[in-house]
Amino acid sequence: MAKVFIYPANSLILADLIERFGHKPLVIMNQIREKVTSISLDSPPLNITPEDPKLGLRYAAIEVPPGVRGRMALIGPLIEAAEASIIVENPPTNFGCVGCNRTNELMKYLIRSKGVPVLEIKYPELDEEAHDFVSKIVEFLKSLPKEKLGHDEKVADKEPSEKETGK
Amino acid sequence: MSSEELKPVKIALVSCGSEYSGVQPEFESAADKVNAKFVYPEIDIAYMDTISRDFGLEVASGDLRLMMARAKAVVEGTTNVDGVFITTCFRCAEGAIVRNEVRRYIHKNSSVPVISYSFTERTSAGTLLTRLEALTTIVRHKHLLTREIQSGLTAGIDSGSTTTKAVVMKDNEIIGKGWVPTTKVIESAEEAYSLALKEAGVSIEEIQALGTTGYGRFLVGNHFKAQLIQEEITVNSKGAVYLANRQKGSATVIDIGGMDNKAISVEDGIPGMFTMGGICAGASGRFFEMISKRLGVDITDFGAMAVKGMQENVFMNSYCIVFGIQSLVNSLAKGASPEDVAAAACYSVVEQIYEQQLQEVDVKEPLILVGGSSLIEGVPKALTKLLKLNVLVPKNSHLIGAVGAALLASGFVDE
Structure with missing residues (x-):
């Protein structure tokens, strides 16, 4: 099983595909779930406090706006944990979007420069392209090592573990 | 408390994702204090992919497109709100462009009062309180x-x-x-x-x-x-148009205070767009106090001294009060006259107001300059020179x- 970082970082379709092929999607939703279910924090709606943009300083300097650093406080640990990545270029908003293109630029740069296998693929606009899009992703996922898990059939049923998402 | 006070004011929060920046609780806290409630205009997600073309401003960030879509929802009346608070991250150029254009768009196409603000993770409820208080006053007490x-x-x-x-x-x-x-x-x-x-x-x-x-x-x-x-x-807008006898029609009020500045666009005595603040005390009345102290003149004589000077003879940029004082010390060391330094200080302060605040309000004549600093003669002179507009300083402008x-x-x- 490989931990696969995805772009857009909240794409449910990509996350589902990755799980179906026995790997672990690293998605921002798990990070947010951990935030909003943590006790002792009261900063709704996402429980992101002024401390988070400070944690984001690990990925971006102080002159980078707090919205980027706050997002990177969630996304950065996923990139650190990533063993592979799929980047979908030009996706429509309903495919996934974290809202800030400066964050997008930074996260794509960081995952590309990490040296892990990265599949970069354009979002399909036609049916034929869609088949090709899925095939390429499947091919990429099949090429990733699975030995750590060893029981692929259970992965699709398994709830993603928060502890495995790179924290 | 009147029934108007008891009813929460509905403010559309149009932001680039303030919930990711750690400031959302501060926003909510400031709104609570003035009995306001933030609402988020609903839009169809598919609209996000066409809004750039519809609005005419192409930006890459999804949340900035969401801001434009939400502004359209307010203008078209699909969301019913009393006011709009537009906010983006400080230091984001893309965000600043969208913030300004969305503000102008709402102001031009609706009568809903709008305020805009750029936040950092250190933005506090106290900083926002005056702005939200003004916004809710415009909604609640228009008759007043x-x-x-x-x-x-x-x-x-x-x-x-x-x-x-x-x-x-x-x-x-x-x-x-x-x-x-x-x-x-x-x-x-x-x-x-x-x-x-x-x-x-x-x-x-x-x-x-x-x-x-x-x-x-x-x-x-x-x-x-x-x-x-x-x-x-609210109070200064009213006071300015009253003292200047310009209660009807458009006016722009600039108030250079001791600690911050306000630029307010006023229509029939009611504030519309406004900005508050200044990056540093270098752009406020405090700078004049420090300069006059360093020059060894009383603040009441400082203005007359500035009028006699030539601002062009001294380079001074009071973007930061410390650098401003350094400029002063360097200029005096090079032999600059105190009059030229005083003139440069006045020009530098109004330049900061022009660069930081007047970009965010529609400047309409008459331009009414008020606050203690308006009594320093060099200030209206510098503002007239910079804006090429007649500047009105009403009697008792400091009051x-x-x-x-x-x-x-x-x-x-x-x-």
């Missing part, structure tokens, strides 16, 4: 703001960061004034108020209604049991907050 004549015997106290001003007014005339440096907030207010009462020849018991404004408005207002406790944006408060408080006399 339409008052053009002071009636009865009323008083106003402006508890500012640097000076405290008080006036007593009777039947539309100022009959007593007090102006003292702010040291302890209540003691300074008592002193200024006593001076105004003494000059007016009336006792505190005779005052029919009192209004307070400025940084110390709550403390002073509660101390004197004021009928009106109101932020400076604008106190006059505005006394004027608005007279609404309580009738009640």
